[in-house]
Amino acid sequence: MAQFSDIKGFVFDLDGVITDTSIFHSQAWHQVADKVGVAWDDTLADALKGISRMDSLNLILARNHKENEFTPAEKTALATEKNDNYLTLVNQMTPDNILPGINDFLADLKANGYLLSLASASKNSPRVLDHLGLADYFTKSVDPASLKHGKPDPEIFRRGAEILNLDPAQCIGVEDAAAGVQSINGAGETSIGIGDPKVLAAADINFTDTTQLTLANIQQAMTSASLA
Incomplete structure (x- = not known):
């Protein structure tokens, strides 16, 4: 040191x-997890802290081995949807x-x-x-x-x-x-x-x-x- x-x-x-803003990120990712059928819990929420948007999405999908079930375009759309959800919350800050x-x-x-x-x-x-x-x-x-x-x-x-x-x-x-x-x-x-x-x-x-x-x-x- x-x-x-x-x-x-x-x-x-x-x-x-x-x-x-981690609260807002969690709320927005929770919505995406629900949409793709992945169970949300505190462990998953903590794992996403400090991680980029696409890496976060891939972690969510990997939870239920769904990472290969979506095309790159579909993943981009999900990440964009999360961001839109998040910005709605951020704009109230x-x-x-x-x-x-x-x-x-x-x-x-x-x-x-x-x-x-x-x-x-x-x-x-x-x-x-x-x-x-x-x-x-x-x-x-x-x-x-x-x-x-x-x-x-x-x-x-x-x-x-x-x-x-x-x-x-x-x-x-x-x-x-x-x-x-x-x-x-x-x-x-x-x-x-x-x-x-x-x-x-x-x-x-x-x-x-x-x-x-x-x-x-x-x-x-x-x-x-x-x-x-």
């Missing part, structure tokens, strides 16, 4: 870190949907001169940020359409550092999914996992929720780790 004094930038996931503590944390990062970028697999992240009123914080955002590999591959977080003109070792990545933490670690950044520390055991730093996400807590965690 890097020294706290080496950190110059933060690379954020969106879903489950800045806002809880307001700044009240920002997770607790995130507004203060982003303001603190900006006040202290840290650079920020977004590393979300969601192609709808600009729309979400607009509805939340946070677009000005994330003028640098990885375009998921430009990526060759999805999480847990490190490409997206590596790119998140590149667009800030920073070395990955100068960045902290913030995630709520195991695949995302793996991506951060693979990119060579310090990883913060938000959520169940058992699920996110690979993270360098664990916080159970976003209210604990402060510069003071991060500095303390990194200092303690360096002294251990």
Whole structure:
């Protein structure tokens, strides 16, 4: 893990870190699962966190060995239907949907001169940020359409550092999914996992929720780790 004094930038996931759009994703995917006759449960919902749209659809279909029952065009139509369902929900979002503590944390990062970028697999992240009123914080955002590999591959977080003109070792990545933490670690950044520390055991730093996400807590965690 890097020294706290080496950190110059933060690379954020969106879903489950800045806002809880994962609820909307789950609702929209649940509708698709019902349509194709795949039973929905919490295990399947968790497996889709941080995964791209087509990869998510293929995971759903694979649950009942249906991945070969649909043509590429039919799969694209299902993914588009999911996205339409999701956008209907997203369009109702307001700044009240920002997770607790995130507004203060982003303001603190900006006040202290840290650079920020977004590393979300969601192609709808600009729309979400607009509805939340946070677009000005994330003028640098990885375009998921430009990526060759999805999480847990490190490409997206590596790119998140590149667009800030920073070395990955100068960045902290913030995630709520195991695949995302793996991506951060693979990119060579310090990883913060938000959520169940058992699920996110690979993270360098664990916080159970976003209210604990402060510069003071991060500095303390990194200092303690360096002294251990």
